[in-house]
Amino acid sequence: MKNQLVAKILYEIADLLEIKEVEFKPRAYKRAAMAVEALGDDIEDYAKYKNLDDIPGVGESIAKKIKEIIDTGKCLEHERLKKEIPIDFEALLSVEGLGPKTVKLLYKKLLIRNLSDLEKAASAGKIAELEGFGEKSQQDILDGITLAKSKGERMLLDEATAFADDITGKLKELSHITQIEAVGSLRRMKETVGDIDIIAVTRNAKAVAEAARQLDNVQKVYSAGPTKIMLKLRDGPDVDIRIFGEKSYGAALLYFTGSKQHNISLREIAIRKKWKLNEYGIFSGKKQIAGKSEQEVYRKLGLDYMAPELREDRGEIEAARTGNLPRLVEQDEIKGDLHVHTTASDGVSSLQEMVDAAKQLGYAYIGISDHYGSLAIANSMDSKRLAIQHEAIDKINRQSTGIHIFKGAEVNINKNGTLDIEPEVLKKLDYAIISIHSSFRLSQAEQTKRVIRALNHDKARILGHLSARLLFKREPVELDYEAVFKAAKAGNVALEINSFPNRLDLNDSHAKAAKGHGCSFAIDTDSHNAEHLRLMRFGVGTARRGWIETSSVINTWPLKKVADFLG
DNA sequence: GCCGTTTTCGGCCCGACTGTTTTCAGTCG
Numbered sequence: 001m002k003n004q005l006v007a008k009i010l011y012e013i014a015d016l017l018e019i020k021e022v023e024f025k026p027r028a029y030k031r032a033a034m035a036v037e038a039l040g041d042d043i044e045d046y047a048k049y050k051n052l053d054d055i056p057g058v059g060e061s062i063a064k065k066i067k068e069i070i071d072t073g074k075c076l077e078h079e080r081l082k083k084e085i086p087i088d089f090e091a092l093l094s095v096e097g098l099g100p101k102t103v104k105l106l107y108k109k110l111l112i113r114n115l116s117d118l119e120k121a122a123s124a125g126k127i128a129e130l131e132g133f134g135e136k137s138q139q140d141i142l143d144g145i146t147l148a149k150s151k152g153e154r155m156l157l158d159e160a161t162a163f164a165d166d167i168t169g170k171l172k173e174l175s176h177i178t179q180i181e182a183v184g185s186l187r188r189m190k191e192t193v194g195d196i197d198i199i200a201v202t203r204n205a206k207a208v209a210e211a212a213r214q215l216d217n218v219q220k221v222y223s224a225g226p227t228k229i230m231l232k233l234r235d236g237p238d239v240d241i242r243i244f245g246e247k248s249y250g251a252a253l254l255y256f257t258g259s260k261q262h263n264i265s266l267r268e269i270a271i272r273k274k275w276k277l278n279e280y281g282i283f284s285g286k287k288q289i290a291g292k293s294e295q296e297v298y299r300k301l302g303l304d305y306m307a308p309e310l311r312e313d314r315g316e317i318e319a320a321r322t323g324n325l326p327r328l329v330e331q332d333e334i335k336g337d338l339h340v341h342t343t344a345s346d347g348v349s350s351l352q353e354m355v356d357a358a359k360q361l362g363y364a365y366i367g368i369s370d371h372y373g374s375l376a377i378a379n380s381m382d383s384k385r386l387a388i389q390h391e392a393i394d395k396i397n398r399q400s401t402g403i404h405i406f407k408g409a410e411v412n413i414n415k416n417g418t419l420d421i422e423p424e425v426l427k428k429l430d431y432a433i434i435s436i437h438s439s440f441r442l443s444q445a446e447q448t449k450r451v452i453r454a455l456n457h458d459k460a461r462i463l464g465h466l467s468a469r470l471l472f473k474r475e476p477v478e479l480d481y482e483a484v485f486k487a488a489k490a491g492n493v494a495l496e497i498n499s500f501p502n503r504l505d506l507n508d509s510h511a512k513a514a515k516g517h518g519c520s521f522a523i524d525t526d527s528h529n530a531e532h533l534r535l536m537r538f539g540v541g542t543a544r545r546g547w548i549e550t551s552s553v554i555n556t557w558p559l560k561k562v563a564d565f566l567g
Numbered sequence: 568g569c570c571g572t573t574t575t576c577g578g579c580c581c582g583a584c585t586g587t588t589t590t591c592a593g594t595c596g
Binding site: 023024025026027028029031032056057058059060061062096097098099100101102131132133134136137140184195197222223224225226227228230240242255256258260263264266267268270271272276277278279280321 | 568569570571572573578579580581582583584585586587588592593594595596
């Protein structure tokens with residue numbers, strides 16, 4: 001997977017060109033870099049099977065450079081520029097407040113090439129002496145260096161959600177706020193979130209701005225005007241808060257939800273219609289002609305409403321223009337959860353607790369899928385313990401409590417593609433979720449063969465967390481995903497979209513690719529605790545980012561139909 | 568360097584905030 005490398009080099013070329021004050025090209029390189037970052041597909045596979053210049057923002061010239069990076073790991077043009085301007089951009093630009101222009105000026109005047117040069121010059125008071133700088137900007141640079149060094153990682157979705165809920169909750173206590181919502185990548189349900197964006201509607205912007213500054217865990221206020229506050233939380237993310245009037249709320253939601261590229265495309269449509277689109281609305285001359293709601297803005301632009309999860313400039317605008325948007329799966333259409341652990345293996349809630357929690361969510365069914373097998377992972381069950389569990393399940397099912405319990409198990413796929421379960425025990429299950437829990441580092445060919453072989457078992461009905469990645473922790477396995485999707489379709493096995501925030505596996509782009517093969521999906525939580533059942537929203541969000549429609553999600557189906565599917 | 572429901576040439580998103588300034592350039596999202 002060289003996507004990150006390609007994106008990084010393209011970004012650096014953009015920065016270098018910007019320093020050289022080349023016009024327009026920096027934007028082109030940045031746009032291409034962003035597109036590669038958002039691609040999802042492995043860029044090497046993409047280069048093999050498709051045309052690189054099909055990627056929006058990539059034309060003939062950049063395609064060539066991408067090819068060069070894939071083949072050689074670098075790009076001559078990039079090397080040449082670096083030699084010409086020997087500056088450590090990544091480090092310097094990571095300092096809040098420093099942009100290409102300032103970096104260039106500091107290099108020209110003080111020969112600053114890296115963070116340590118910068119720190120020395122600022123400490124020695126050299127920067128304040130430069131024209132256009134002062135004591136304040138010099139101190140800001142020193143502060144920025146400290147912050148850059150301690151720069152927080154991106155967060156998992158549930159963590160970001162918790163921060164956002166906390167802040168919106170506190171601000172809402174102010175009576176002046178009529179609406180408040182977390183937007184940005186969090187609202188788009190991107191798998192990781194960098195900072196928290198919040199917009200609020202109020203008639204008393206000043207009071208809200210003041211309240212934001214006074215939040216108890218603020219480490220630093222970057223800037224605070226009457227309608228925009230940017231701050232950093234202690235041991236937490238950066239938070240941007242913007243304040244709007246009611247008649248701009250929709251345009252503001254749209255703008256700050258992004259993605260950036262989606263917005264730019266919308267603005268270009270507005271320009272073509274001789275209008276202007278900004279965060280306050282669509283304007284014809286000085287007159288606002290839309291902006292109160294997102295729906296209104298899209299409608300005015302001649303587009304169907306696009307859910308936030310779709311707004312990545314991955315073809316949704318064209319689909320919205322031509323009435324071809326997918327009918328996305330909704331959270332309240334989920335009728336059950338088919339990947340749930342209990343105290344019988346490594347869960348911490350009992351069978352009864354899980355069933356009760358599922359009932360509270362209004363589910364019609366739940367699939368209990370404790371670990372089974374010889375592998376010493378996760379307190380796996382043996383046949384005896386499974387039999388005991390089945391008795392308990394039968395008993396609850398007989399009580400006809402309004403929810404049906406399926407007898408499942410999560411079964412490890414052995415290295416050779418066989419299943420880690422005795423055939424006679426497998427027969428006793430309603431279904432098996434088959435997943436990889438070991439041998440993560442096989443070659444792509446071996447791993448693919450392993451998974452496809454495992455798909456052939458009758459009781460294998462769901463393929464669990466396929467890539468086996470753990471965000472921030474473990475890379476996905478090497479796999480020919482297209483081949484696996486084909487095999488899953490042929491064997492009528494559902495692909496899991498695991499909702500656990502550090503998994504989200506399939507990820508959005510794999511889900512979209514699988515959809516292209518006509519696969520069906522199971523959005524599951526992999527709960528190990530009754531509380532975890534609520535993580536379903538993150539799986540649904542990921543599915544929606546993958547353009548997944550309700551009809552292909554087996555756990556939106558009624559009991560009878562899903563029972564037939566599981567067999 | 569990229570792109571096209573005006574265009575294969577001639578455009579390229581838009582506004583808030585800050586510091587160091589007396590009107591704005593740079594940065595950020």
